[in-house]
Amino acid sequence: MTQTKASPDIAAGRLPQEAYADNFSDLHPLLEPHEAQVEADRCYFCYDAPCMQACPTSIDIPQFIRQISTGNPTGSAKTIFDQNILGGMCARVCPTETLCEQVCVRETAEGKPVQIGQLQRYATDHYMAENDTTPFTRGAPTGKKIAVVGAGPAGLACAHRLSVHGHDVTLFDAKEKAGGLNEYGIASYKSVDNFAAREVEFVLSIGGIELKSGQRLGDNLDLAELRASYDAVFLSIGLGGVNALGLENEDKSGSIDAVDYIADLRQADDLSKLAVGRNVVVIGGGMTAVDIAVQTKLLGAEDVTIAYRRGQDRMNASDFEQQLAQTNGVKILTWAQPKSLVAENGSISAIELERTEDQNGSLTGTGEVITLPADMVFKAVGQTLVQTDLGGALTLEKGRIVVDADRKTSLDDVWAGGDCVAGGEDLTVAAVEDGKVAAEAINAALSA
Known part of the structure; x- marks a missing residue:
């Protein structure tokens, strides 16, 4: 004993x-332009790319790498953002070794995949350093209002895509800062230089999104009231327990x-x-x-x-x-x-x-x-879903919200995504996909 x-x-x-700054420095420093060029040239640009199929957001990986190899990092970033508006953070925190890089042809042939995550960061960081706004234009106003509860990856992705379609979005979050786990939950050495907050500003730059902090479902937000006040609701409340x-x-x-x-x-x-x-x-x-x-x-x-x-x-x-x-x-x-x-x-x-x-x-x-x-x-x-916040209004399975392929819940005007839904992966990139899919479904429902 x-x-x-x-x-x-x-x-x-x-x-x-001085040890703290060194210990918590960037885990994967940004590639230099020459390093990115050399790495991009290793890609076979597969036609039926297994890496693209392994990406939860279906980024056209061969295309964005080819754009880097031809000296077009701006175009590369646009290709990434088209499918994943939080591509910068995902490049930092995604377990690429079990997703795109695991199935890379280079990995299966020689045990050394193309550094897809590093190349994605190279392109997105380049774009964000050169541009204050996303490469998207807000659509013509539709007059529709959507409440997005939770400003984590799923909520941000959903809000941005809805704004692109011209809808007005109110983004509620319980915390003082937006970003969810990107801001509060990942290791500091994976996201340095206040990147999570900068990415939130980047996403909100599209316009048409009003952020309200200190707003928590089950406390000063009520799902029934949100449904009565908005045309649709998207829940990305994470797992608070x-x-x-x-x-x-x-x-x-x-x-x-x-x-x-x-x-x-x-x-x-x-x-x-x-x-x-x-x-x-x-x-x-x-x-x-x-x-x-x-x-x-x-x-x-x-x-x-x-x-x-x-x-x-x-x-x-x-x-x-x-x-x-x-x-x-x-x-x-x-x-x-x-x-x-x-x-x-x-x-x-x-x-x-x-x-x-x-x-x-x-x-x-x-x-x-x-x-x-x-x-x-x-x-x-x-972590667990705080079910009392939902007021018993939604169907749950194993303590999480049940959704269909479009991320619609058991209520016709409520969608959900991210960690709070049943059957999902607890990954930032999966949450982004949930938000994107839900936004398209909401837009289709409101346009019918």
């Missing part, structure tokens, strides 16, 4: 001041929701003032688990462990993300599930983990217990 401490060792300023571990002492200091801490980190003006434990344990196996683990390590935590209840091959985090964690000194402990949280003097001091095994497809505990010292235990075991 590992000895526990009488008090937590949580402190700010664990590193020299966090799954609990269901353990004693979970309410004690040091037991923390990973998404909340990441949001604090993303909004911090001075990372040296953000307190972090010396010993950190993260419960979970997805992207959020990796994001919080790596970032606490970069903040100066000495020992960081991700504990996951199944094998490493079952983790939702991609191989690249797992390798990123390990190369930053994060340990990945598999086949271990939380059994109890140890607390002393009102604070977490350790966590007990039970070894698990797979018995005919069923996860069971073995009875063997491991104890790890922990000043902080981060919960990254998924």
Whole structure:
């Protein structure tokens, strides 16, 4: 049994001041023009491009890469934005290694795909540096009004496409800043230089979109009232609840929701003032688990462990993300599930983990217990829809909103997209596609 401490060792300023800027610098710096040219020339420009089929937003990847290779990054960006108006952020955060790059012919032939994500960023960053507005013109006013609730990727994509069609959009968001998880939920080293906020301004530059912050469904927004006041409603409210571990002492200091801490980190003006434990344990196996683990390590935590209840091959985090964690000194402990949280003097001091095994497809505990010292235990075991916000008006499945292929809900005038809908992928690019598809369906319904 590992000895526990009488008090937590949580402190700010664990590193020299200059270390923070270095640790949280851009994970993938922007390609230089020559580098982009060389990389673009590696593309075979496949006619029946598997990369395009693997892209949730169906960007014409061979076309935008060919435009880069011919010295036309502006045209390349327009090709990207035509299908994905948040192409800049998606180039930074998409797990391209499991999407377009995984099926790249270069990858299957020689194990080295064309760096599609990096090329997409090269084009979109070039365009946004040269232009203050999107390459789209707002359509003639239709007189129709749509309420978009949630200014994350799905909401922004939906609002922009609706504005292109000439509809007036009111974009509501619960937070002070728009952007959703792009602003509050991703690792800081994936999106530097306030890019999320700049992209929001870029999207809103189309005009015809009024942003109202501090507006939360179930609080000062009511779905029935929105339906009565607007011609259509699009819900992109995300998942506001966090799954609990269901353990004693979970309410004690040091037991923390990973998404909340990441949001604090993303909004911090001075990372040296953000307190972090010396010993950190993260419960979970997805992207959020990796994001919080790596970032606490970069903040100066000495020992960081991700504990996951199944094998490493079952983790939702991609191989690249797992390798990123390990190369930053994060340990990945598999086949271990939380059994109890140890607390002393009102604070977490350790966590007990039970070894698990797979018995005919069923996860069971073995009875063997491991104890790890922990000043902080981060919960990254998924988020849930706050169903009370919907007032029981919509059909749900497994705690998420049921939608059809057009992202229409069980109500004729309400559509939904992003993390809050059933059967979707928890990816920024998938949320953008939801918003785009819903906008086209709303436009068709209002034009009938």
